[in-house]
Amino acid sequence: MSEHIPLARPSWTEGMRDAAMATLDSGQWVKGPHGRAFSQEFAEYCHVSYAAPCNSGSGALIAALRLLDIGIGDEVIVPSMTFIATATSVSMVGATPVFADVHPDYWCIDVNDVQKRITEKTKAVIGVHLFGQTYDPALIELCRKNKIGLIEDAAQAHGTSVLIGGERRMSGSLGDIACFSFFPSKNMAVGGEGGMITTDHEAIGSRMRSIINHGRDGTLQSQEVGTNMRMSEVFAAIGRKQLEHLDQWLELRRNTAKQYASAIDQNELITAPSTFPDSEHGWHQYCVKVDDAAHFITYMSGKNIDARVFYSTPCHQHPVYASHPQHDAKIDVTESICTRLVAVPIHHGLTDKERSRVASALEDYA
Numbered sequence: 587m588s589e590h591i592p593l594a595r596p597s598w599t600e601g602m603r604d605a606a607m608a609t610l611d612s613g614q615w616v617k618g619p620h621g622r623a624f625s626q627e628f629a630e631y632c633h634v635s636y637a638a639p640c641n642s643g644s645g646a647l648i649a650a651l652r653l654l655d656i657g658i659g660d661e662v663i664v665p666s667m668t669f670i671a672t673a674t675s676v677s678m679v680g681a682t683p684v685f686a687d688v689h690p691d692y693w694c695i696d697v698n699d700v701q702k703r704i705t706e707k708t709k710a711v712i713g714v715h716l717f718g719q720t721y722d723p724a725l726i727e728l729c730r731k732n733k734i735g736l737i738e739d740a741a742q743a744h745g746t747s748v749l750i751g752g753e754r755r756m757s758g759s760l761g762d763i764a765c766f767s768f769f770p771s772k773n774m775a776v777g778g779e780g781g782m783i784t785t786d787h788e789a790i791g792s793r794m795r796s797i798i799n800h801g802r803d804g805t806l807q808s809q810e811v812g813t814n815m816r817m818s819e820v821f822a823a824i825g826r827k828q829l830e831h832l833d834q835w836l837e838l839r840r841n842t843a844k845q846y847a848s849a850i851d852q853n854e855l856i857t858a859p860s861t862f863p864d865s866e867h868g869w870h871q872y873c874v875k876v877d878d879a880a881h882f883i884t885y886m887s888g889k890n891i892d893a894r895v896f897y898s899t900p901c902h903q904h905p906v907y908a909s910h911p912q913h914d915a916k917i918d919v920t921e922s923i924c925t926r927l928v929a930v931p932i933h934h935g936l937t938d939k940e941r942s943r944v945a946s947a948l949e950d951y952a
């Protein structure tokens with residue numbers, strides 16, 4: 587039997603190990619130079635003025651909602667087709683998530699459906715760059731026109747970009763605030779749990795570091811409700827090393843995506859993912875659309891290749907939202923695709939041989 591190919595495989599180099607060990611040896615485990623440097627380097631990478639490392643992508647979302655002063659009585663529109671943290675972060679600050687549908691071809695939040703769901707209570711939209719693809723830039727204009735906030739859930743989209751008015755705009759700069767995750771399966775990681783918040787707004791940037799540090803200012807007075815959502819120095823040191831590799835890793839993912847697309851071209855039982863015009867996909871996940879996901883997963887498993895449905899339960903149908911007004915609502919596109927999108931391995935740690943094995947499996951699927 588050939589070797590197992592997992593859906594994710596975090597990268598770990600000597601440079602990362604040295605950075606982690608040196609930080610531990612230094613005794614400065616929190617609030618130090620690596621956190622400050624990581625913020626600056628990540629902000630530069632995203633072409634924004636401010637960034638703050640934090641404890642997770644979920645923590646980043648909660649901080650972002652608080653930074654937009656969202657709480658009880660407010661509504662926040664989110665796609666139902668996403669990881670549950672997008673929705674539960676809204677509930678965690680006491681606001682109500684309103685679930686929107688996704689685009690039938692690109693699977694990111696559907697801007698026309700968002701428009702229909704805006705009410706007087708809507709304070710913001712959380713757009714998700716699903717599977718590593720930036721959302722439709724029309725969402726930026728819609729939020730601006732309606733004077734509502736736009737939070738980017740960029741947990742899956744490090745290094746993803748889109749052309750807007752001839753300018754290449756990075757994820758992290760496509761909303762009022764963006765939230766990244768460094769969970770080990772993501773396009774870059776930190777050796778544990780971690781996240782990052784980015785913004786270009788001075789008013790938000792000046793509060794960002796404080797909200798993840800008990801709302802304290804330079805005199806240690808708490809100016810607003812915050813908590814400890816800081817990132818450790820060890821994780822920041824590892825994150826800085828990972829960031830140095832990100833572009834090269836994205837290139838590998840993009841080449842793999844091309845290889846898979848040409849393999850799928852030969853197979854009418856599989857639909858390849860579509861890329862939004864002018865966008866540069868980050869390929870956090872390569873999800874194919876099939877009619878019979880269970881059959882496809884069993885077939886891939888027979889070839890010792892991991893494959894998994896994303897996301898078989900749309901957020902509004904999770905038990906946590908059993909009393910939500912939309913729990914039994916029909917959200918058409920989401921329901922038609924949620925059991926049919928199956929991720930196959932595309933991570934940057936794949937060897938040429940592994941890539942070819944996945945491509946051949948896609949080509950031969952019957």
Ligand SMILES: Cc1ncc(COP(=O)(O)O)c(C=O)c1O
Pocket residue numbers: 642643644645668669671672714739741742766767768769780781
């Ligand atoms: C779209 C999305 N949002 C939010 C999160 C939450 O990030 P974390 O796991 O770092 O809390 C994730 C991570 O899995 C995600 O994929």
